[in-house]
Amino acid sequence: MVMTGAMTALTKAATGARTAWSGGILATCLLAATAPGALRAQDFTFGGSLDATLRYYPEDGLLRGQGDAGFQTIISGELDTRTRFESGTLVFEVSGLYNTDTGEGYADIPRGYYQYFGDGWDLLVGSNIEYWGVSEGNRVVDTVNQRYTIDQTVDYISLGQPMVNFNLSLGLNSTLSVFGLVYFRDRDLNTAETRFRSPILVSNNDAVYEEGGGRNFDFAARFRSSFDALWGGMDLALSYFDGTDRAPSTLPSICVVPTGVFDRSSCTTDLIDNLPDLHALPYYAKLRRWGLETVWSRGSLQLTFEGAISNAIDETYYSYVAGAQYSFGGIGPTGDTLTVVGEYLYDNRSRIQPLTIYDDDVFLGFAYTGNDVQGTAVRGGMYYDVNSDAQIYTASYSRRIGDAVRVEVAAFGVNSADTRDPLAFAQNDSFVQLSLEYFF
Template identity: 25%
Template sequence: MKRTWLASALITSMITSISMSATEFELSGKVSVEHRHFFKDAQFEGQFNGGQSSATIEPELYWSWNDGFDSIIFTPFYRVDSQDDNRQHGDIRELAYIHAADDWELRVGIRKEYWGVTEFQHLVDVINQTDGVEDFDGEDKLGQQMINLSLVQAWGIVDFFILPGFRERTFASEQGRLRGPIVVDKNNVNYESSAEQQHLDVALRWAHSIGDFDLGSYWFHGTNREPILTPSFNSEGVVLQQYYNQMDQLGLDVQATLGDWLWKFESIYRKTSTESFVATQAGFEYSFIGIFDTNLDLGLLTEYAWDSRGVVDFNTIEFGKSGSVFQNDLFVGTRLAFNDMQSTEMLMGVSTDLDHSANSFLMEATRRFGDSFKASVDIRLLQSSDSIDSAFMLRDDDHAQFSVEWYF
């Protein structure tokens, strides 16, 4: 936390030193209201039933000067929530200084860095910590302190990362839904490194486009973003303790655009002091353009996930060992793009655990209204009859989510 505010103070001092007459200032962002409705009563003690309402604000302030070669971006975030105390939280998503030159770029501060090409799981996305209270799909990330030097070469873009601070994952509180039977204690955290949150992580990534292929590979050394959860005790009783070990991870992502086919591949190799494993996500999307002589585009998606660790067995947790939710899973889905003035889109998909016959269904639909508003509907249904599978803990958490966003 000290380093977070040190970075904030440093960038703030840089802002005040800039002549306002030489700068360009932009303010944008969004405000959203959201409501989730759970179709079934909660299965664990302390959880709420029925609906959950919330609102967020995420402004973005952008300064640029020196003909745009220097800039600062600031993106704070805050959510208020009617049911889950842990989901009512704030974060600095971005607060960074960026200097661009002809063949290099320097980025210093708090940022979000996304890697990945697949649709249903992002194995290679390792820099930022997951903001787990936002949604259980892992798409939302916390801001990460970093120094990032990007070199542009004819043979690719090379990025060097120094990551001087670690963020712990967020989890639902006792009142929250989309959690297991034992609450994760956010105050009960241990680290393999004696430096704990101050461990200095590093990463190196290469990315390049060759013809129809977009390639990326990286090496990461530092604190694992995925905590190992083990039973412990506090004054309230049994809780889950977070343990963050050290890891080295190699990652590879490939995307090939071949006509109407889009082929996607992600794979990682991770080594810790207690285990090593390989995980892969691969698949394709085929697009039918202008079906039935309309503006409608239809995409068919298929992906397969494999993880050498096998499934997470929550009945027999072994300290230092982890598992995967997607150890042998098949995903199929369809994407509809209406190509209308309102940018209407819809994604539907089904995932199946081929080992334990667990299934989940998702639907995501969005549509703009006017120039400033966007409405979204998300539906998620979960089915499992095997207590070993992670979906078993969420079998009563089927829900629909409605949101309206105002962009300014």
């Protein structure tokens, strides 16, 4: 629902995790930090932010349980510390979000790790966020971290993932990264009050995991390289993930046997079509995904592509985003920058896979960045569904007030006249909001 990639580097990256493993992560980081050769701290930084948002929905929700037109208040914040030692860095961050009207939200340790730096290699142990992908409209290769999707209309919210991460420099601007993912967290699922949701409600209390409770060890790897190509520069990344899918499928209970195996013979198209009238459950399947990311740049032009081949529930499907960005610099007396982007989004997954609305869409967006001390930024985007003509709009304006406060005005809109379109359930979920963020 939001422009990702380079443009969203200007927005905050809110994240989330469970306290059940937070103490273990912190203890691991502290033990690593106090190991021989890492005793003397050389630098310590501390900071954070608090954000208060007032959101207004001009229309009542269409679905049962959703609120009437009116205001909602959302509080969020983050706190981060970073300590540099002789041989590594200790990072600890906490963040959270709470909707005072619906009771929805999260609390998390997005980053709580110790990173040891060797000669041409480094080792990270703890909770971290690993962003993959180069597109603005959708990240089809970003797989490692769980996401907070209940309020996905403004920010792209990734949640901390406990991991052991080894990075090796291969020379020639190339790096190999290997990840051992030691914990799986269920996705926070929509409640009846959630705006911009599916009409089908499921609970993780009924969740079924193909891999025995979803607590198996997951593996990921990524190779990155930069080089000259075709009179420009090329960034290339190849990735692989083998583990439990972070996004659950929504399936009739008759489609899954108690051991967690998907029963294709029982799961007919008619059953999927009649999910609202059946008992549905979230199904976390075993996922294998191969990813490719490329960025070719020359001057102010960038051509981007990211694609994924995914295999889950005995089915292989393909997803990709292809597009271009162009930046116009030196605008106006202060030398502002305007970046425009156009992308095509495609996904051919079937209805037994986790839901996506980006199956055949065009994304157009822009980011205007002021070259001023207030950090003025204006962003906007539109998704257009080629098949149904449905549209999603996003827009925001932000600017600092003094040294410690940022104000942002944002809007989100949905236009879907076709009742058969997946976005029809969100026709009344457009909103505007005002946010004040204090930094310390």
